[in-house]
Amino acid sequence: MNEVLIKAITELNEDKVIKMVKSLLKEGASSQDILDILQEGMDNVGNLYEQSEYFIADLIMAGIIFREILNLDEMKFDHDSPKKKFVGKIVLGTVKGDLHDIGKDIFSDIATSAGFLVYDLGVDVPPEKFVQKIIETDADIVGMSGVLSLAITSMKETIDAIRNAGLRDKVKIIAGGNHLTKDSGAYIGADETTNNATAGLKICKKWTKKID
Ligand code: B12
Incomplete structure (x- = not known):
């Protein structure tokens, strides 16, 4: 599943990425798990850009997909709950x-x-x-x-x-x-x-x- 998600982000397949992330979160994956997988996909996008296989528009698209994922309600970072007093x-x-x-x-x-x-x-x-x-x-x-x-x-x-x-x-x-x-x-x-x-x-x- 992770490999498929990495491939989907590498190929900038927005719909597939969102669908897969939602289903992984439903199955109990943490926000951090998702982040790690996405980052690997982003590295691939960066490498393809470096090899001139991808262009600036592709970097922009990768950024848009990443942000969409971060904005999902389910992507709450499960750290400490907010504290009243700042640490x-x-x-x-x-x-x-x-x-x-x-x-x-x-x-x-x-x-x-x-x-x-x-x-x-x-x-x-x-x-x-x-x-x-x-x-x-x-x-x-x-x-x-x-x-x-x-x-x-x-x-x-x-x-x-x-x-x-x-x-x-x-x-x-x-x-x-x-x-x-x-x-x-x-x-x-x-x-x-x-x-x-x-x-x-x-x-x-x-x-x-x-x-x-
Ligand atoms: C998306 C992207 C873009 C988007 C950015 C959208 C945005 N709003 O940020 C856009 C299209 C705007 C863009 C533009 C450019 N980009 Co760009 N981009 C990327 C890409 C694909 C992903 C970056 C990313 O968001 N990664 C995911 C995040 C989560 O990772 P991260 O930033 O490392 O953050 C993690 C940790 O490092 C850490 N962290 C980060 N900051 C901090 C701070 C603190 C305090 C802490 C504790 C932790 C922490 O936490 C995060 C989560 O764990 C990378 C490739 C890559 N592998 O990084 C290229 C890349 C960074 N870009 C690159 C280039 C060349 C450019 C452009 C110059 C292209 C151009 N010709 O215009 C411009 C530069 C514009 C500028 N002046 O900044 C190169 C840089 C090469 C270099 N050696 O300098 C890369 C590496 C691609 C490549 N391989 O060639 N880019």
Whole structure:
């Protein structure tokens, strides 16, 4: 079944993807299971684009399908139920030059549902906007998202700006994106990097001492 779903998303077969996801959820699959499968399909779409088999319109279509799935009522992230008291504040954004926001939005959703107060700055966020928001909100954590290669440079510039503003010791910084590695994390100066929103949330919980 999973292979068929991966194939359906790779082929951008919208109706089939939605039908299959709904039926998997009905059978008891979790939102996270679905996410993992879809991400594999998205990787295939990305690879086909790289090989010039797919075009920009196909990337757009993949994004539309992914969002449709995220918007299904059944795709509630089954983390902690929302808490009245916020467990921490996160300033979040997709870094300068990068417009990809699906991964950022997933992290925002699950962090919010786990009780974090998330200040989402959107996409193409310049370093100074991160700095300004950290000061304004007295945030505990900065979450940077980005999937383009150039995002690595923007992330480094963002962390440099945070450091130059004298805020580096006041916040923990996590960078998320498909292509990020421990090495790129060390290069940009983040505390942690991840290509998995749930793993990222666990790290944030640990930082705010709210881990289960
Ligand atoms: C959909 C898509 C698009 C859509 C984006 C729609 C949207 N609203 O986001 C559109 C069509 C707009 C697009 C545009 C472009 N794209 Co594009 N796109 C993709 C595609 C297929 C999927 C991205 C995606 O959403 N993945 C699914 C999400 C869930 O994964 P994710 O972002 O990694 O997020 C997960 C984790 O990383 C993590 N996470 C993410 N952020 C954060 C943040 C924190 C704090 C934490 C804790 C965790 C976390 O949690 C998420 C869930 O686990 C990828 C291929 C790929 N394999 O990624 C190419 C890809 C990223 N795009 C690519 C390119 C080249 C482009 C364009 C330059 C194309 C063009 N010629 O115009 C433009 C760039 C525009 C810009 N300036 O940003 C390349 C990048 C190559 C590179 N090395 O730089 C890729 C890799 C395709 C490829 N293989 O060539 N794209």
